[in-house]
Amino acid sequence: NYRYRFAIAGGGSGGIAIAAKLAKKYGKGKVVIIEPSSTHYYQPLFTLVGGGLADLPECTNATDSLIPPGCTLLKDEVKEFQPKQNCLVTGDGHQVHYEYLVMATGIALNYDKVEGLTEALEYSDNVCTNYSPEYVRNTYYYMKNMTKGNALFTFPTPPIKCAGAPQKIMYLADAHWRNEGVRDNINIQYYTALGVLFGVKKFADALNQICDERNLTRNYQRNLVKIDHVKKIATFEDLSSENRKREDSPYDFIHVTPPMGPQEAVKDSELADSNGYVDVDKHTLQHVRYPNVFGIGDCTNTPNGKTVAAVAAQLRALYKNLKASVAGTPLKPKYDGYAACPLVTGNSKLILAEFDYDNQPLETFPFDQSEERYSMYLMKKYFLPPLYWKSLLKGTWLGPKEVRKGFQAVKRQVEKVA
Ligand code: FAD
Ligand code: UQ1
Structure with a gap:
């Protein structure tokens, strides 16, 4: 004991x-x-x-x-x-x-809540997920092998961690296939159990525009329930229909975000x-x-x-x-629901979504973060990992609140002078 x-x-x-x-x-x-x-x-x-x-x-x-x-x-x-x-x-x-x-x-991560998913991840060469370290490397291998057909990306019923991750990998795959010159032969479909692409309107608008421009089809209120990796068919429930009608969708590549609990x-x-x-x-x-x-x-x-x-x-x-x-003193400090989702939208592009409990934007930097930026991609790849290992895990990084306040103060001063 x-x-x-x-x-x-x-x-x-x-x-x-x-x-x-x-x-x-x-x-x-x-x-x-x-x-x-x-x-x-x-x-x-x-x-x-x-x-x-x-x-x-x-x-x-x-x-x-x-x-x-x-x-x-x-x-x-x-x-x-x-x-x-x-x-x-x-x-x-x-x-x-x-x-x-x-x-x-x-x-x-509840892979077993989707019929056939565990077997598919183990034994197929086209069913992948970024969510677990044992599978994450397969995503890129399977992406490289894909030259034509249907590519599916799924989002389960929430809650999940990092709600942007299921679509980030779609943007990376799209960019990869464009680079390889095979994109015209690939039909990209996003299937989400949600009714929107992203919970914060400002960022959802920007992402929808990207999807429109890049021909990425969105299917809403569709929840993955089964994968048959031999026939290469994914089955979705239509959450908007009365009896949750099932639909089959053939695939040649599928990135799955597992249900969580x-x-x-x-x-x-x-x-x-x-x-x-x-x-x-x-x-x-x-x-x-x-x-x-x-x-x-x-x-x-x-x-x-x-x-x-x-x-x-x-x-x-x-x-x-x-x-x-x-x-023995009263509890005071309040968490406002701050969360950030660095939405990688291409090889070197990123929309940095930051928001609170009310799904209102809570941006750190003094520019419009709903625009795709190279600087924000560099931050994700090179600045955030050391910030995690060397500061968050040592208890010295408490989020960007002070940085945000600093930028706001500078912005006010600049506006005053101008
Ligand atoms: P975790 O870090 O997952 O730790 C939980 C720990 O609890 C684990 O080590 C586990 O072994 C342990 N545990 C479980 N059960 C028990 C038990 N019964 N007894 C004892 N220990 C137990 N976040 C971002 O901010 N930005 C991003 O860009 C981002 N992208 C992501 C992309 C992917 C693909 C994934 C998977 C996550 C991403 N996240 C991102 C989310 C982020 O990683 C998590 O939200 C974060 O790690 C949560 O921290 P945690 O301590 O709650 O849980
Ligand atoms: C952040 O603090 C953080 O935790 C270390 C992340 O997880 C990796 C993030 O993705 C982001 C965006 C932040 C916020 C940090 C800044 C500098 C805006």
């Missing part, structure tokens, strides 16, 4: 970042991270790996090497949460008692809401029933875009509120 002041369930983006902050503040031996995986991935780069613009080692580090000084890693999964007893139980049967618990278990151990626990996600206040990130439990990242039920960018912004509010909770 173990006893720690702070237990962190999950050592992904959010778990490591908050552990770093807590260990710095409260000292050695107080924080335990419970994480089963020996490899940690910077998932935002998966899109570029799938597009042949980065390689997997750039997204990869050993979990051991990322554990902040003063923290302990328990290489195990949490099997059971017992919040009434301030305790959790691991897969190996250890009990971990805590004063405070931070939930950071992420979201589960809460982790098993969380879903069945007292920490979950009725949908299975960790039930926290969307502004303070404190659990609504257990005040010594907080949540960060993809595992919670806050209605923000599930991204690393959101994790960074949440870290600011979470850390301050945890400190207040320990000190």
